[in-house]
Amino acid sequence: MSLLSSNTTIRHRRPTVQEVVRDFDAFNKTVDEVSEEKRAAxxxxxxxxxxxxxxxxxxxxxxxxxxxxxxxxxxxxxTAFSEHPELELDMIVATPCTNLMAHLTGTTSHEFSSMNEFKHDPTRFEFTEKEAMYWNELKKVQHRTKEGTTLFKSLDEMTFISGQVEEGLKNEAETKQREEAHAIQLEKKKNPKESMDGGMLILIGNGFNVFHVVASNSEKNEGTACRIHGRMRVNKVKGDSFVVSTGKGLGVDGIFAHFGGVSNPGNLSHRIERFNFGPTIYGLVTPLAGIEQISETGIDEFRYFLKVVPTRIYHSGLFGGSTLTYQYSVTFMKKTPKKDVHKHAAIVIHYEFAATVIEVRRIQSSLLQMLIRLCSAVGGVFATSVLLNSICVRVLTVLAGVSERAKIRLIDSQLGIEQPGVVVDT
Structure with missing residues (x-):
């Protein structure tokens, strides 16, 4: 007789969500009562x-x-032909300021004002003890920069020097300048009637052999050397030159007498501490920084040919923006005229701006890329550790089994040796 009546129905219990998810789980599970033995490995x-x-x-x-x-x-x-980059210069010439003439050629004169000029101050060409130390450091860095020099350098190839060296050279130059100015004042007091007809002229040429006076200082005494320094705006044109030559300042009416051969002897031995275009980048060693040339004859002509390349560096971040700077390469040439040839000693720095610009943009990983690298690294370490752990467990298990079998055989062999005459009847 059936235990269930004919009108009884069987109802199936609906599976829970946990049971459904467990049915889809394809990974093997261990029973709670079974625990794996912990190993030192x-x-x-x-x-x-x-x-x-x-x-x-x-x-x-x-x-x-x-x-x-x-x-x-x-x-x-x-395409920024209308820009006027600043030329920053700091050099010392072993000639009194009143026996020097400095001018720019090939630049239009209407771009310059009375405030846009190089300063010229009497100083000494000899080093002080601290200045010699700083200068040697700069020359060492300059020597390393010249090794494997190329026209274009990436940002990580640019050479920098400690700001202490840069500031030390500047401070020592200003100290010598003040000491020389004080010595000149004392000399004026001793000789108040001394003639002051000499001077230094800084001229601007417009490319048609017409020069315009930018600065004249015939009231300054000579000193023993001249420091030419400051900043001046220049045009981005082809074929400009900065020229420093020996010659007595004769006033505006007698300027061209200098080019006619009237000059006083002078020595254009010089040192360049800074020569760069664009904004100041503290610590950056440019190709002309740390250059020293000595003229043994006093009538040598020094020529520097510069190829200037604009470089625009774009900044990332919230505000962005860019910085326009300039890098350049230098070719140097020194000429010593023959004895029978009349020629003025000169320092000619010829610079030419390239028609191309280098654009530099920073490459930085995003936050998502960094997180992906972190996840891949962590996952790779975990996967490798699991694989190594499995190999170690397998090797240890095999070694343990071999050891156990060896022990059993050893025990069996010992039992066989202790009872050699025992025979088991069946």
């Missing part, structure tokens, strides 16, 4: 994995926030 691998993960995470975060960034370089046509 597994603990060592786990500790080593956590140390490696911590080191990788720290390295990735440090590289993201403080690491060296890459840069993307692109050449394009320079």
């Amino acid at each position: 597994g603990g060592f691998l786990a500790s080593l994995s956590f140390l490696i993960i911590a080191a990788l995470v720290f390295g990735e975060l440090r590289n993201y926030f403080y690491g060296d960034e890459g840069h993307y370089y692109r050449f394009s046509v320079d």
Whole structure:
């Protein structure tokens, strides 16, 4: 007789969500009562994995926030012909200021005002003790810069020097300048009737052999050397030159007498501490910084040919923007005229701006890329540690089995030796 009546229906219980998810789980599960034996090798691998993960995470975060960034370089046509970059100069010539003439050729004169001129101050050509130390440091860096020199340098190839050296040279130059000015004042008091007809003229040429006076200082005494320094705006034209030559300042009406051969002897031995275009980048060693040339004859002609390339550096971040700077290469030539040839000693710095501009943009990983690298590194370490742990467990298991079998055979052999005459009847 059936236990269920004919009108009884069987109702199936609806499966829970947990049971449905468990049915889809394809991974093998261990029973709660079964626990895996902990091994020293597994603990060592786990500790080593956590140390490696911590080191990788720290390295990735440090590289993201403080690491060296890459840069993307692109050449394009320079269309900013109307810009007037500043030429910054700081040099010492071993000739009194009143026996020097300095001028720019090939530049239109209407771009300049009375405030846009180089300063010229009496000084001494000899080094002070501190100045010699700073200068030797600058020359060492300049020597390293010349090794493998190329026209275009990436940002990470540019050479910088300690700001202490740069400031030290400037401070020592100003100290010598003040000491020389004080000595000149004392000399004026001793000889108040001394003639003051000499002077230094800074001229601007417009390319048609017409020169315009930018600065004249015939009231200054000579001193023993002349420091030419300051900033001046120049045009981005082809074929400009900055010329420093020996010659007595004769006033505006007698300027061309200098070019006719009237000159006083002078020595154009010189040192260049700074020569760069554009905004000041403190610590940057340019090709002419740390250059020293000595004229043994006193009538040598020094020529520097500069190829200037505008470089625009774009900044990333919230405000962005860009900085326009200039890098250049130098070709040097020294001429010593023959004895029977009349020629003025001169320092000619010829510079030419390139028609191209280098655009530099920073390459920085995004936050998403950094997180992906972190996840891949952590996952790779975990996967490798699991694989190594499985191999170690397998090897240890095999070794343990071999050891157990060896012990059993040893026990069996010992039992056989102790009872050699025992025969078991069946």
